[in-house]
Amino acid sequence: MAIWCRVSSRTIANANHMRKFINPASGLSPALNRGRPLFSDGNRRHLDSLPRNRATRVWFQRFKSTLAEKQQDSFLSSDSDEDLQSLQFPGGKVSYTSEMNFISESSETRVPCYRVLDDDGELIPDSHFQQVSEEVAVKMYSKMVSLQIMDTIFYEAQRQGRISFYLTSAGEEAINIASAAALSEQDIILPQYREPGVLLWRGFTLQEFADQCFGNKADYGKGRQMPIHYGSKKHNFFTISSPIATQLPQAAGIAYSLKMDNKKACVVSYIGDGGTSEGDFHAGLNFAAVMEAPVIFFCRNNGWAISTNVSEQFRSDGIVVKGRAYGIRSIRVDGNDALAVYTAVSAAREMAVNEHRPILIEALTYRVGHHSTSDDSTKYRKLDEIVYWKNARNPVNRFRNWVQSNGWWSEQQETQLRNSVRKQLLEAIQVAEKAEKPPLSEMFRDVYDYPPSNLEEQEKHLRETISRHPSDYPSDIPV
Ligand SMILES: Cc1ncc(C[n+]2csc(CCOP(=O)(O)OP(=O)(O)O)c2C)c(N)n1
Numbered sequence: 447m448a449i450w451c452r453v454s455s456r457t458i459a460n461a462n463h464m465r466k467f468i469n470p471a472s473g474l475s476p477a478l479n480r481g482r483p484l485f486s487d488g489n490r491r492h493l494d495s496l497p498r499n500r501a502t503r504v505w506f507q508r509f510k511s512t513l514a515e516k517q518q519d520s521f522l523s524s525d526s527d528e529d530l531q532s533l534q535f536p537g538g539k540v541s542y543t544s545e546m547n548f549i550s551e552s553s554e555t556r557v558p559c560y561r562v563l564d565d566d567g568e569l570i571p572d573s574h575f576q577q578v579s580e581e582v583a584v585k586m587y588s589k590m591v592s593l594q595i596m597d598t599i600f601y602e603a604q605r606q607g608r609i610s611f612y613l614t615s616a617g618e619e620a621i622n623i624a625s626a627a628a629l630s631e632q633d634i635i636l637p638q639y640r641e642p643g644v645l646l647w648r649g650f651t652l653q654e655f656a657d658q659c660f661g662n663k664a665d666y667g668k669g670r671q672m673p674i675h676y677g678s679k680k681h682n683f684f685t686i687s688s689p690i691a692t693q694l695p696q697a698a699g700i701a702y703s704l705k706m707d708n709k710k711a712c713v714v715s716y717i718g719d720g721g722t723s724e725g726d727f728h729a730g731l732n733f734a735a736v737m738e739a740p741v742i743f744f745c746r747n748n749g750w751a752i753s754t755n756v757s758e759q760f761r762s763d764g765i766v767v768k769g770r771a772y773g774i775r776s777i778r779v780d781g782n783d784a785l786a787v788y789t790a791v792s793a794a795r796e797m798a799v800n801e802h803r804p805i806l807i808e809a810l811t812y813r814v815g816h817h818s819t820s821d822d823s824t825k826y827r828k829l830d831e832i833v834y835w836k837n838a839r840n841p842v843n844r845f846r847n848w849v850q851s852n853g854w855w856s857e858q859q860e861t862q863l864r865n866s867v868r869k870q871l872l873e874a875i876q877v878a879e880k881a882e883k884p885p886l887s888e889m890f891r892d893v894y895d896y897p898p899s900n901l902e903e904q905e906k907h908l909r910e911t912i913s914r915h916p917s918d919y920p921s922d923i924p925v
């Protein structure tokens with residue numbers, strides 16, 4: 447199957463990027479390796495010779511699907527007796543049955559949840575897991591604590607009216623940090639919004655977090671996004687987008703491009719249980735499966751999508767079972783067990799990168815905090831439930847117990863770490879708060895090369911309104 451794309455005078459500007467997929471001598475695409483001419487007419491033309499002022503059709507060959515080819519072969523070579531009892535159908539043989547059985551809507555038992563540490567952080571005998579060194583374990587634990595402190599202090603800053611919005615990751619620290627620790631820095635992250643720990647792990651500084659939340663001049667988003675919408679090119683972390691699940695089809699496409707470029711890396715896209723009800727979740731999974739793209743879909747099933755409980759969100763056995771429907775290898779893991787998350791993500795990464803396939807991970811966890819500072823979760827869930835997860839199933843305490851039982855952590859280190867992170871963060875907040883804000887004009891820049899007339903008009907209206915009602919607008923934003 448081939449897909450075609452239109453090259454017009456606008457897209458020809460990307461010819462340099464496209465050129466690397468084309469062998470100029472033959473007009474073939476080496477990366478696309480099927481040996482068919484790139485151009486629909488079969489001429490050995492180079493992109494430079496394409497007319498630049500009118501739309502021109504070119505054909506791109508996509509990567510050969512190994513699975514589809516095997517299925518095609520079995521389809522063509524079937525004539526045995528046994529084959530008469532089955533239907534040769536695209537996708538593989540289907541055996542006939544004279545019994546009418548509807549497939550049950552659920553299996554009798556729920557898919558088990560992989561874990562390594564019990565709730566007290568004791569290693570479960572005979573469990574299979576990937577050992578982590580003292581250095582990595584201590585870094586993991588330290589970053590989990592930093593994330594906790596960051597959440598507490600930014601949350602308080604929002605309550606004091608110093609930032610407009612915040613959203614904590616409380617209860618999901620192990621998912622954040624252990625998944626990040628199992629990846630390579632070349633792996634590309636497409637986050638939902640409750641995964642700032644991945645950035646923290648990769649070295650995004652407390653100052654960078656504070657600058658984004660305060661929307662000052664040092665914020666990479668130039669103050670145009672709500673707090674917590676972090677992004678960092680140098681950390682391979684795509685900017686968070688408010689509409690949920692949009693990142694999944696994008697993740698499939700980026701993973702496919704990594705494969706085309708022969709990169710030993712994968713994409714990791716995070717999503718919440720609520721996000722899986724979006725159409726983009728299904729499009730992303732199906733696209734990745736069919737295109738055999740190296741992407742890990744990491745679903746944090748924390749029980750709630752704002753006030754909607756998972757029992758009202760879907761009737762399937764969670765999310766893990768949806769992988770099979772799309773032909774994706776999947777696992778359910780205890781999201782509050784850092785060692786289990788680390789092991790599952792390490793294994794998923796190996797499979798994604800080496801076998802060019804998507805993997806789905808469903809991590810069972812709990813959102814201990816409110817959905818965001820705009821929510822009061824005690825209005826729709828019981829306090830006992832929150833307290834149980836906060837204390838009895840706390841992922842940070844659980845990992846600490848394991849690290850401590852190895853003799854790698856002490857009470858003194860704990861006190862030192864907490865004091866130091868708290869001090870650094872308070873300083874970062876003071877700096878971020880005092881820093882200049884980006885000028886108003888930045889609100890209208892960076893999307894178009896030349897701003898369209900409607901944006902210019904909006905900017906003009908805004909400036910007129912501010913000059914008529916100056917006291918209604920923040921005085922610290924240069925106009
Ligand atoms: C496309 C889209 N629909 C609805 C919303 C509103 N919204 C924001 S967060 C959220 C719930 C998401 O829940 P979940 O994916 O489980 O993530 P969690 O907050 O539990 O981490 C909703 C419905 C949105 N931002 N985007």
Ligand SMILES: [Mg+2]
Nearest residue numbers: 718719750751
């Ligand atoms: Mg959720």
